[in-house]
Amino acid sequence: MRRPLAALRRDTPGDLAFKALLAACSVLVLLLALYPIYFVVIASVSDPAMVATGRVWIVPREISWFGYEQILADERIWNGYRNTLVYALAGTALNLLVTMPAAFTLSRREFRPRRVLMFFFAFTMFFSGGLIPMYLLLRDLNLLDNWLVFILPSAVNVFNLIIARSFFEHSLPEELHEAASIDGANYFQFFARIALPLSMPILSVIGLYYLVQHWNDFFTGLVFVRDYSLQPLQIVLRDILISNQAFSGGAGGAGGAGAGSYAQQYADQIKYGVIVVSTLPVIVLYPFLQRYFEKGVMIGAVKG
Amino acid sequence: MTSATAVRPAGGAAPRRAGSGPGRRLRRHVRRYWQLWAMVAPAIAFVAVFAYVPMYGLQLAFREFDFAAGITGGDWVGLKYFQQFFDSPQFWTLLRNTVVISTSTLVAGFVAPIALALMVNQVLGRRRKKFLQTATYLPHFISIVVIVGMLQVFLSPTSGLITRVVGLFGVDGANFFGSADAFVPVYVVSDVWQHAGWNSIIYLAALAGVDPQLYEAAKIDGAGRFSIIRHVDVPALVPTMIVLLVLNMGNVLNTGFEKIFLMQNPLNLGVSEVIATYVYKIGILSNQFSYATAIGLFNTLINFAFLVVANQIAKRVSNTSLW
Numbered sequence: 001m002r003r004p005l006a007a008l009r010r011d012t013p014g015d016l017a018f019k020a021l022l023a024a025c026s027v028l029v030l031l032l033a034l035y036p037i038y039f040v041v042i043a044s045v046s047d048p049a050m051v052a053t054g055r056v057w058i059v060p061r062e063i064s065w066f067g068y069e070q071i072l073a074d075e076r077i078w079n080g081y082r083n084t085l086v087y088a089l090a091g092t093a094l095n096l097l098v099t100m101p102a103a104f105t106l107s108r109r110e111f112r113p114r115r116v117l118m119f120f121f122a123f124t125m126f127f128s129g130g131l132i133p134m135y136l137l138l139r140d141l142n143l144l145d146n147w148l149v150f151i152l153p154s155a156v157n158v159f160n161l162i163i164a165r166s167f168f169e170h171s172l173p174e175e176l177h178e179a180a181s182i183d184g185a186n187y188f189q190f191f192a193r194i195a196l197p198l199s200m201p202i203l204s205v206i207g208l209y210y211l212v213q214h215w216n217d218f219f220t221g222l223v224f225v226r227d228y229s230l231q232p233l234q235i236v237l238r239d240i241l242i243s244n245q246a247f248s249g250g251a252g253g254a255g256g257a258g259a260g261s262y263a264q265q266y267a268d269q270i271k272y273g274v275i276v277v278s279t280l281p282v283i284v285l286y287p288f289l290q291r292y293f294e295k296g297v298m299i300g301a302v303k304g
Numbered sequence: 305m306t307s308a309t310a311v312r313p314a315g316g317a318a319p320r321r322a323g324s325g326p327g328r329r330l331r332r333h334v335r336r337y338w339q340l341w342a343m344v345a346p347a348i349a350f351v352a353v354f355a356y357v358p359m360y361g362l363q364l365a366f367r368e369f370d371f372a373a374g375i376t377g378g379d380w381v382g383l384k385y386f387q388q389f390f391d392s393p394q395f396w397t398l399l400r401n402t403v404v405i406s407t408s409t410l411v412a413g414f415v416a417p418i419a420l421a422l423m424v425n426q427v428l429g430r431r432r433k434k435f436l437q438t439a440t441y442l443p444h445f446i447s448i449v450v451i452v453g454m455l456q457v458f459l460s461p462t463s464g465l466i467t468r469v470v471g472l473f474g475v476d477g478a479n480f481f482g483s484a485d486a487f488v489p490v491y492v493v494s495d496v497w498q499h500a501g502w503n504s505i506i507y508l509a510a511l512a513g514v515d516p517q518l519y520e521a522a523k524i525d526g527a528g529r530f531s532i533i534r535h536v537d538v539p540a541l542v543p544t545m546i547v548l549l550v551l552n553m554g555n556v557l558n559t560g561f562e563k564i565f566l567m568q569n570p571l572n573l574g575v576s577e578v579i580a581t582y583v584y585k586i587g588i589l590s591n592q593f594s595y596a597t598a599i600g601l602f603n604t605l606i607n608f609a610f611l612v613v614a615n616q617i618a619k620r621v622s623n624t625s626l627w
Contacts, residue, residue, distance in 0.1 A: 102346070104343055121351060127604060
């Protein structure tokens with residue numbers, strides 16, 4: 001019945017095959033996930049003709065900054081960038097200001113209405129009024145073509161609210177509140193001086209979620225805003241990447257010239273560059289922030 | 305009863321106060337816990353205005369839209385707009401497209417993260433595992449516009465990266481964006497590429513919680529690598545699978561509007577027009593507010609029904625449920 005321990009340790013041929021298969025799969029998955037992103041980066045600085053004829057695979061060839069020069073000169077991109085920065089920062093500030101205190105209240109066990117309120121919030125995750133009633137509401141509130149439309153309707157994300165509430169419930173010992181009450185602290189003081197400083201991890205997590213949500217928001221600009229000067233980066237990106245709108249320098253209009261043409265090659269280089277420029281903040285910050293992102297999923301999973 | 309009548313002459317307000325027990329309790333509660341209420345009030349206000357007011361506005365689906373009278377002022381027309389939708393030639397096409405796209409996304413998007421998690425979990429060495437995991441969920445944070453933009457350049461029939469890779473296997477000049485047949489596969493595969501890594505985090509957490517003794521016991525019983533995965537790892541994931549499946553069922557008809565809208569072109573419209581994009585076009589672009597609201601409500605109701613049914617089934621079969 002009992003086998004010698006050594007037999008458990010030594011790799012059988014089956015184990016070796018398994019390890020080889022695993023290594024192959026891991027490398028494949030890694031390549032699939034990262035290579036497209038890497039390719040965009042090298043293609044954005046390579047000579048467009050080299051890219052178009054399939055001679056750029058591993059390193060950039062015949063460095064060309066044409067795409068980036070065009071992008072630097074393009075007013076729309078920088079206007080969109082500025083708008084997105086403003087919306088993302090102001091929006092995230094409001095998000096946190098509204099979400100954190102609410103999550104704190106909903107985490108207090110002595111606060112009896114919290115069950116009813118949780119239902120009030122969670123119900124909106126599964127049922128909504130839909131596009132048209134929302135549009136008409138925003139029209140009545142004069143929020144169409146108004147920069148506040150990027151900030152106010154998305155002030156509370158119920159998922160993030162639940163994550164923050166779980167965090168308060170699980171990592172704020174009840175003794176802390178008792179001790180603080182004995183010292184005469186009321187709820188405001190307890191929240192501001194004790195609960196909030198202790199919840200910096202969760203503040204970062206949902207702050208990042210909100211930030212990414214604002215950064216990638218395309219829908220709001222598409223449906224609720226006509227004024228181009230208010231449009232965020234994602235709308236500008238759509239026009240360049242997908243609608244193939246011409247660049248100020250004349251390059252970029254792909255359609256008529258025919259695919260594979262000279263103009264098309266330069267248009268593609270601009271696209272690669274635009275992808276890099278617009279996604280850069282997320283990619284650069286990513287290695288530093290990823291442990292926070294992950295933490296959010298874990299906390300959320302404790303009690304969904 | 306008698307004492308209540310005796311109190312009544314005391315003032316006009318008294319009977320109202322005596323008659324509204326819950327209201328008075330609430331007021332007392334608010335006075336006692338006013339600080340907690342103050343902290344949750346802004347969130348309640350935002351959700352009330354931007355989620356519940358639009359729900360109230362759903363009655364527009366049963367009314368004639370009246371520009372002057374507003375959302376609730378138009379004439380009641382009952383189910384006229386629902387009837388119009390069911391009778392319209394687009395109905396079956398829209399329903400079919402929506403169901404095809406969302407169920408294929410649901411199935412692929414459900415299986416891929418599980419497979420990925422089971423694989424990553426086998427990788428030895430904390431740092432290697434971490435690196436693999438981190439790399440696979442990077443795409444999750446790329447915006448949809450950029451994803452579709454990348455698809456367009458990668459799938460370009462003349463110079464696209466993916467077209468060339470496919471060319472290595474003998475398929476020349478494949479035109480993915482120009483063909484209706486390729487729309488669903490491209491949509492689903494790119495969705496899996498973007499989200500499988502992120503969605504696997506939760507499964508990896510569940511796997512990290514498996515009791516190591518189970519593995520030892522399985523090994524001593526002579527189980528091979530694959531049978532350990534099959535009989536120890538997979539059962540450990542079942543509760544998580546069920547919760548996520550139920551949640552996803554609630555989105556059966558909630559296809560990703562943004563991505564589909566961005567991927568649409570005249571060549572694939574026959575398979576890419578879904579309820580959500582149709583509502584946008586009918587409502588926002590051609591101002592048929594009542595009709596569009598009715599279509600949207602139909603969509604929401606189907607989703608909601610799926611969620612409730614899936615949750616009931618999960619509750620009965622496995623004791624796992626959302627509520």
